Amino acid sequence: MALCSYAQQLFDLMLLGEDVSFAINESNSFKVECGELGKRVSRLLELLSDLLITTDPTPLYLRPINCMVAKLKGHFEAARRIVCNCKHRNLIWRLFASRIAAEFEEFFHVLDAFIGEMELVVRLYEAQTRGGCLKTVDRMSPTVSVWSSIATVEMGSSLDDRIEAVNHLASLVRHKHDYKHIIVEEGGVDSLMKLLKENCSLVAHIAAANTLCLLANEDNEGTIMKEMVSTFIKSLSKTSPISKQMQTADLVASIAERNPESKQHDLIRENIIWQLVILLSSEQSTLELKISCSKALWKLAQGSVSNCQTLTETKGMLCLAKLVAKEQGELRYNCIMIIKEITSIAESDNGFRRSAFTSSSPAAKAVVDELLRVIKELDDTKLRVPAIKSIGSLARSFSAKHSRVIGPLVARLGNTDQDVAMEAAIALKKFVSTDNYLCSEHSKSIIEFEGVPLMMKLLNSGDKSTHPHVLALICYLAQHDSNSNVLIKAGALTALQTIDPKVNTEYRELETLVPRTISKLQSYLTVEQQQTESSTGIKQFFTKQSKAVVATIGGRLKLLYKGLTVYLPRLVKNPRKRILGAIPPLKTTRIQQFLKAKCMELALMSVYYLKKRLVIEEPAQKLRLVVRKFVKLLEKKEIRRNFGYIIHKLNENVLSKKKKKKKKKRRE
Template sequence: MAASIEEKKIQDELSAIIIWAERVRVAVDEAESFKADCQEVGKQVDRLLQMLRNVARFAGSSQSLYDRPIRRVISEVSRHIERALTLVRKCKRRSVLRRVVTIVTAADFRKLLNLLEASVGDMRWLLSIFDTENGGASGGIVLSLPPIASNDPILSWVWSYIAAIHMGQLSDRIEAANELASLAKDNDRNKKIIVEEGGVPPILRLLKETSSWEAQIAAAAALYNLANEQERVRVIVNELGVPIIVNVLSESLMKVQIQVASLVARMAEHDNVAQDDFARENVIRPLVTILSFETFVDDQRTNLGKPSIHSLVQINKELEKNTMVGSKSSRPYMHLYSEGSSSRSGQNRKERENEKPEVKIKLKIACAEALWMLARGSVPNSRRITETKGLLCLAKLVEKEQGELQSNCLMTIMEITAAAERNADLRRAAFKTNSPAAKAVVDQLLRVIKDLDPTLQIPAIKSIGSLARTFPARETRVLGPLVDQLSNKNPEVATEAAIALQKFSSPENFLCMEHSKAIIEFNGVPPLMKLLRGNDGTQFHGLVLLCYLALHAGNSEALEQARVLTTLEGADRTVVSQHPELKDLVSKAISHLNLYHPGVHSQRLAYGPL
């Protein structure tokens, strides 16, 4: 209905211009002066009149009309025809006084004829992109330059490509989508033009072209290149692109899924509305499904003591139950450990099994990145990932894989644990002490922390820190690796270790005293003292941790032997001057240490009451 209304508006505009053009013909016949010039104007208007009627016939018969170039061109044509009518009417017989007041010159006609010639060129180009027999949208892509776009050739190319996607044959639509993807990749101005000229809706329709994986890849690539900014992502969302994208991800071939999963990641990265909409459309389940493909099969075959067949069956049963309850669609997604999709499972299973290993890895990398972006800053999405047994899958991939896939999985875990730190319900549900998935995650995080790669160590350390309130007092094994990293030569890693340990020893942690004593027992004080000699950020976080240890384990001999009291007094005069927010914490730590070491430096009693 909306389309017919738009076409009716176009028809109305064309009808109005045609009426003006016919009036010009009448005025030409009535002209008494500059007859030759008026006749030349009449010839140009006749050409325009014929072309306008052709466009009107096409607009009335087209099922899928791309009206952006039509509106721009006929707007220019309308102005020029109105100008022609005004000038030609001045050449009609009038009184001497009127002729003196209204002066017409040959220059006026030359300028008008140039404008009408430009309009003829614009109309000729407009008809060429809609011509079904001699090229155009249904017979090839037209890349000639109309006068209206002489100062901006990109505009005419974008019009031609979008028209081809609207109305062309499949091969032309694929070519046009690839060209738009290339233009969008060049710069943001091209992206803006494509979106403003209505390129998103036809590209989304092409993405639904399930008969051609080439078409789907071309469309997904074009959308991916457009979606690097919130406003443009929001256009895709508002055009109802999210359900289309999720459906394609769930049912397409692997080579298509790679591009679509990357699109999900980019849209979720740049727009929180897209992030929420993807979650509502249940995109997390197919992403986890793809990630889990072949992830657990090797464990069964090699019999390395990993999850038993019984446990996998139980996980499958739980997932099936969650799918039936949580899915918005009556079409269920495939099970987490199955190898095919719902509607074309046989075909997709065979395709997956026969696909090259590098393609499978690329797909998993893209899916892991999508989960990372979906989980980032989102408690509900992080909860959804844990409910699909995504944690166990991520832990397995961190254990077995390397490179970008391992890194993306770690970043996803980091975001999930950060969400759990903010939300007690998620923390209790997903990271229970007896949870196999939580245990697997922690085991892999501790293994990675001992690695030598800072890009992997940092998210792993952050993740353990975020889970600080989930560990019981007896779970001291997580503290040792963190304490060891206080001595890391990379200051960023050492600082992150100090921040993570703060979360164990912070007063907000119910077990802060037990954890503080354990940190000291792991010989954490000497490397922490060295950390205070680092840069400003390192000093700050090292000082906070040292104060927590002093407050919660002040009677420790290790603190006395390391002369922590002297260090804190010095910090009270230096570091605190740069960070006034630490003044109260440092003063409390000094006072608390004086309680346990009153005879060491009696002059220190001035810092606080005994």
């Protein structure tokens, strides 16, 4: 309604009110009731006059006036009808006199309520004229309260008053669901959109956008969100000033943080994220703009599978890896936080993890490489902690060959910063928990990187907040028998047995895990002790036997060596005689080579036998030295006569033990 037609309607209403007053004065019956009605009509005419005076020619929020005009016209017409009925003093009038009196009383209540609303509307516009705003009072109806806030948003003289009014609308929506419909019906969306598009402060834009997001939840047609996104896209375009782009990116970040439902909207995912990634990757973008865009992407990625999916489908991942590598400060931190949110979603969503973090993905590899570099090289807790969390979230993405990711995490267990050490323990726990099908291979890598001593150090001297995570890590390592010996030697069993009972009750993960691990390590320790005692007896037995063998061989060889001084000259001086005696016609050099080879063969056989029977190396080495020292030149017959006995005794010893084992099995 234009201002001129609005004023004309007010004049028309004033004329209608004057007619009602004249009719009241002409009435001959129900003088008291008509007098009371006249007072109320006079008050309404005064309010109409005040409203006309406070009207300003500038654009106004006219919704309250339109409603008041429509209602007031109906009330004036009702009053004229009642008064006209009072003029007829006939039989019918007498029959319905009581009914007319009751109608007066009922109409008075309606008019009194309307006068109260009319007074508030007049005060509302008077406040705007004076440069203030109408303070909300308890007796205001929901509609009038909404009118007051919207009028201030539209006509408030100061930006602070307008922001306060926007926030009041948001509080009304949060307080009661019905206010959403009232605000929409009374034109609040248009007023908020107008403020959102104005060239004003970021605080005002954030307030308007957040209130619009609350209203958009009830907008089935999606018109509110469409108009908002359209405004954002226009502001983020390359043609917009950098200041406008920055402010819009900050606005998107605020919306995503305060209104999680709104950031899931398809229009946000399909339009805003792409535009932000473009600005983040652009060389023309300033550092400040990149910081704003990265923060917006971080907030949009939080807890949203669809938004993270969009980020990985764009060049966002490679862009993030490059920025982490070359940038510093807040921009690098924001990029690492975006990666943390993406990996967090990947940890909980198997489908997304398999699609975004495949071993063949260059983007995924680049991101992991940068995360590992941050963990290893940057001494900054603010960056290391989210980087470690990201690697831990991807624990099920790494194959057994990727032990390179385990080493840096194990090293951080010894970090002086307890937050870093705790996050490293949490991340490693994800590698070796039973949920990870490569837990056995990863646990071996942790042992190989000497992670157990660092864990024990954390338990003994670290912050108590890290203890539950370290204990859980130890328990998962102990599930594999190959790690039990290392854990027991490091004192893990003792640590588990002396744990504070409160820790087990506070952390449900440990409630059953710790007792089960203690039982497992204790059973392993019992078996290990039995095996140690058994192997010690066997070792002592074979050591004793090997010494006897060495002594026997030494004695035999000494006797043979003593006889050689007589036998060998005769063999050389009388070759013909030896031939006639059916001695093989071998030359001395060939005899030496043959005998030496055979003796060494026998000696090595003895040494091999002794080693295979778990005898320590010292007797075996002595045996080899004895053979080399005394066996220089022997006849084949002498070898069979002397060494054959030794080999026979050794074999006999082995065979007898095998027979005894077979007899025991048969008896059992």
